[in-house]
Amino acid sequence: xxxxxxxxxxxxxxxxxxxxxxxxxxxxxxxxxxxxxxxxxxxxxxxxxxxxxxxxxxxxxxxxxxxxxxxxxxxxxxxxxxxxxxxxxxxxxxxxxxxxxxxxxxxxxxxxxxxxxxxxxxxxxxxxxxxxxxxxxxxxxxxxxxxxxxxxxxxxxxxxxxxxxxxxxxxxxxxxxxxxxxxxxxxxxxxxxxxxxxxxxxxxxxxxxxxxxxxxxxxxxxxxxxxxxxxxxxxxxxxxxxxxxxxxxxxxxxxxxxxxxxxxxxxxxxxxxxxxxxxxxxxxxxxxxxxxxxxxxxxxxxxxxxxxxxxxxxxxxxxxxxxxxxxxxxxxxxxxxxxxxxxxxxxxxxxxxxxxxxxxxxxxxxxxxxxxxxxxxxxxxxxxxxxxxxxxxxxxxxxxxxxxxxxxxxxxxxxxxxxxxxxxxxxxxxxxxxxxxxxxxxxxxxxxxxxxxxxxxxxxxxxxxxxxxxxxxxxxxxxxxxxxxxxxxxxxxxxxxxxxxxxxxxxxxxxxxxxxxxxxxxxxxxxxxxxxxxxxxxxxxxxxxxxxxxxxxxxxxxxxxxxxxxxxxxxxxxxxxxxxxxxxxxxxxxxxxxxxxxxxxxxxxxxx
Numbered sequence: 001x002x003x004x005x006x007x008x009x010x011x012x013x014x015x016x017x018x019x020x021x022x023x024x025x026x027x028x029x030x031x032x033x034x035x036x037x038x039x040x041x042x043x044x045x046x047x048x049x050x051x052x053x054x055x056x057x058x059x060x061x062x063x064x065x066x067x068x069x070x071x072x073x074x075x076x077x078x079x080x081x082x083x084x085x086x087x088x089x090x091x092x093x094x095x096x097x098x099x100x101x102x103x104x105x106x107x108x109x110x111x112x113x114x115x116x117x118x119x120x121x122x123x124x125x126x127x128x129x130x131x132x133x134x135x136x137x138x139x140x141x142x143x144x145x146x147x148x149x150x151x152x153x154x155x156x157x158x159x160x161x162x163x164x165x166x167x168x169x170x171x172x173x174x175x176x177x178x179x180x181x182x183x184x185x186x187x188x189x190x191x192x193x194x195x196x197x198x199x200x201x202x203x204x205x206x207x208x209x210x211x212x213x214x215x216x217x218x219x220x221x222x223x224x225x226x227x228x229x230x231x232x233x234x235x236x237x238x239x240x241x242x243x244x245x246x247x248x249x250x251x252x253x254x255x256x257x258x259x260x261x262x263x264x265x266x267x268x269x270x271x272x273x274x275x276x277x278x279x280x281x282x283x284x285x286x287x288x289x290x291x292x293x294x295x296x297x298x299x300x301x302x303x304x305x306x307x308x309x310x311x312x313x314x315x316x317x318x319x320x321x322x323x324x325x326x327x328x329x330x331x332x333x334x335x336x337x338x339x340x341x342x343x344x345x346x347x348x349x350x351x352x353x354x355x356x357x358x359x360x361x362x363x364x365x366x367x368x369x370x371x372x373x374x375x376x377x378x379x380x381x382x383x384x385x386x387x388x389x390x391x392x393x394x395x396x397x398x399x400x401x402x403x404x405x406x407x408x409x410x411x412x413x414x415x416x417x418x419x420x421x422x423x424x425x426x427x428x429x430x431x432x433x434x435x436x437x438x439x440x441x442x443x444x445x446x447x448x449x450x451x452x453x454x455x456x457x458x459x460x461x462x463x464x465x466x467x468x469x470x471x472x473x474x475x476x477x478x479x480x481x482x483x484x485x486x487x488x489x490x491x492x493x494x495x496x497x498x499x500x501x502x503x504x505x506x507x508x509x510x511x512x513x514x515x516x517x518x519x520x521x522x523x524x525x526x527x528x529x530x531x532x533x534x535x536x537x538x539x540x541x542x543x544x545x546x547x548x549x550x551x552x553x554x555x556x557x558x559x560x561x562x563x564x565x566x567x568x569x570x571x572x573x574x575x576x577x578x579x580x581x582x583x584x585x586x587x588x589x590x591x592x593x594x595x596x597x598x599x600x601x602x603x604x605x606x607x608x
Contacts, residue, residue: 021125028138029118035142036110036425039152043430044102046451046458047307048155052081053090054100060091061099068095078262084201086158105154112160113151117141119167120381126174127216127223128346130392136410137388141381143414145302145421150374152428153307162203163378166212166357169195173213177220189244196248200255205360205378207256210248212356215349217241222345266577273314273368287312287370288362289329290322295376299383300413302420307438308445309371350386354379431455439481446497449482457504461511472508479505499529503536510539516547534581537571540564549595561596569606 044054053060059076062068068091073084089108097104120141125134141147150156169192176188192213199206218241275283290312298305312318340348357379363370394406427437432455438448453475460471479501487495494502506522520543526536541564548560568588575581592603 020131021122024131024135024138025118025121028121028142029114032114032117032142033110035421036113036151039110039425039428040103040106042102042106042152042428044100044105044154045428045434046431046455047434047447049105049153053105053154057099059087060094062091065095080262080266081158082201082259082262083158083203085198086161086202089157089161102154105157106152109151109154109157109160112157112164113147116160116163116167119164119171123167123171123174124385124388126171127220128389129224133388133392136392137381137384140384140388140410140414143417143421144299144380144384145305145417145424146298146373146376146380148305148373148421148424148428149307150377152425153374156374156377158203159374159377162199162206163381165195165199165202166206166209166378167381169199169209169213170216173216174220177217192245193248193251197251200252204256204259205357207252208356208359210245210252211359212353213248214241214245215352215356217245219345219349219352223349283314284363285330286318286323286326287314287316289326290318291362291370292329293325294371296383298373299376299380302417302424304441305373305420305424306441307372307434308447310443310445313370347386347389350382350389354382354386357382439478439485444485446482446486446500449478449486450500453478453482453501453504457508468511472512475501475504475508494525494529496529499526499533499536502526502529503533503539506536506539510543516543519543532574534571534574534578537567537574540567541571545592545595557596558598561592561599562602565592565599565602565606572606 044050056076059071060068062071069088072087072091077084089112090105093104093108094101097107117138121134121138124137125131128134150159172188172191172195176185176192179185179188196206196209196213199209218238221237294309294312310316312322337348337351340351358375361369361372361375369375391406391410394402397403397406427434431451435448435452435455438444439452441448456471456474456478460468460475463471479498482498482501483494486497502522503526506519506526509519509522520540523536523540523543526533527540530536544560544564544567548557548564551557551560572581572585589603589606593600
């Protein structure tokens with residue numbers, strides 16, 4: 001039998017643990033909160049924070065609680081991400097701290113993360129009945145640098161929230177399987193249903209929770225060493241675990257189909273990916289194993305962490321050794337799973353739960369992002385559970401060399417992660433610190449330069465002319481830096497990825513009221529790089545419209561109006577699914593007719 005010297009088996013230890021376990025869980029939560037408390041003062045970021053949260057006072061700035069519930073649950077549901085609990089938690093932040101106060105959003109993330117750390121300790125302790133394993137696993141999780149992104153970024157609310165409900169569901173599952181009373185089993189069973197359901201409306205990745213609970217219920221005896229390591233799997237128990245969580249699975253399938261319909265309606269699923277089934281399978285077999293190693297590298301070395309990762313991805317060039325590494329990873333994973341099935345089913349439980357939780361991020365149905373640190377937030381706990389379960393017996397080895405080596409590795413892991421976490425947390429302070437860091441990485445993404453340039457442009461627009469020009473010059477410098485770092489493109493032949501930054505250049509030209517020809521030239525360059533960029537099509541519409549108003553010559557005016565209407569027609573075709581654009585269309589046409597009555601027929605013919 002697995003010989004665990006720290007297992008809680010006798011009455012004395014059980015009494016001892018009754019007060020020690022909750023005290024430890026609370027202490028770990030407090031330490032987790034203190035570790036991130038400085039981030040409460042951080043700002044909102046111009047990367048989804050505004051688009052999803054601060055641009056929606058109709059959701060989060062209602063005068064009272066009932067109006068908030070009505071706005072979120074009835075009037076504006078579903079929206080792009082129909083995550084009720086996330087939205088309601090943000091509304092609570094706004095109610096307590098005030099709308100557009102980032103302190104509330106950051107405080108909420110950090111508080112939930114602290115609760116997750118406590119729950120992780122309780123989960124391991126409940127599953128294994130081994131205080132030492134639970135404590136060491138929780139301490140390792142406290143140090144992780146990859147947790148910075150989901151905890152410090154306001155948009156990480158859904159990741160910490162879904163992890164909270166996932167752990168609650170797992171703890172309830174263990175309580176259900178361990179309970180002898182029928183009433184207790186029923187109560188815990190319905191709690192698993194409740195927590196899984198709440199997970200759905202925290203983040204859609206919760207659709208895999210029923211599979212994780214099936215694994216946990218089927219392998220639960222091995223986590224506390226109740227069976228011999230070479231015992232065959234109790235198939236009756238396995239079948240039972242599948243049956244009792246089938247309702248959860250059916251609920252997941254229904255939510256998935258509904259959610260997929262919402263995403264399709266908003267055009268999110270259309271990412272221009274047209275690979276055949278076989279091509280997609282090949283992409284998965286090559287890229288996903290490499291993604292796994294990227295995650296393990298981030299987890300154990302935590303260097304050069306980023307919001308964006310260029311490699312591996314669909315556009316990456318893969319050498320033969322990448323394919324060989326992917327193949328070796330797949331076969332090694334299968335071999336390891338078989339070995340654990342035969343010898344260490346306790347480790348198999350953590351191994352399988354890790355992979356189950358990663359299913360939503362494996363791009364089985366293509367969605368676009370291959371690597372993101374927030375994706376491994378929840379599953380990383382089970383990697384640490386596996387590592388700790390292996391390490392603790394080695395720490396109790398009779399060999400001083402083995403004990404010393406394992407202790408050194410665990411301490412080094414914590415120190416290295418804590419050091420990198422401290423550095424990486426400061427990166428997320430505000431727009432300037434984050435995007436300056438991202439732009440300085442060895443392989444920066446265009447978004448880093450775009451968002452930093454947009455930050456300077458936005459600040460500049462709020463200043464007087466002298467200060468505004470200083471910020472505009474920073475945008476100009478960034479454009480030149482981006483030209484060099486993203487491919488050394490020339491001014492006359494820029495890379496298409498620069499179209500957002502060049503659009504800012506055109507906007508600055510408009511703000512400075514440069515000559516019409518100069519404004520037009522810059523806008524046309526952006527339109528050439530991205531013909532379906534709705535923002536540039538709108539600006540071209542406005543530019544020719546305003547120029548037509550200024551022009552006294554009737555023929556020139558007519559030509560400018562015709563050009564403006566052509567741009568506007570293209571704009572309408574691009575934003576046809578945008579409700580806000582459709583709302584303002586009527587007033588735009590009315591202004592055209594009011595200023596240029598001669599163009600009424602062409603305006604009415606825009607839809608043809």
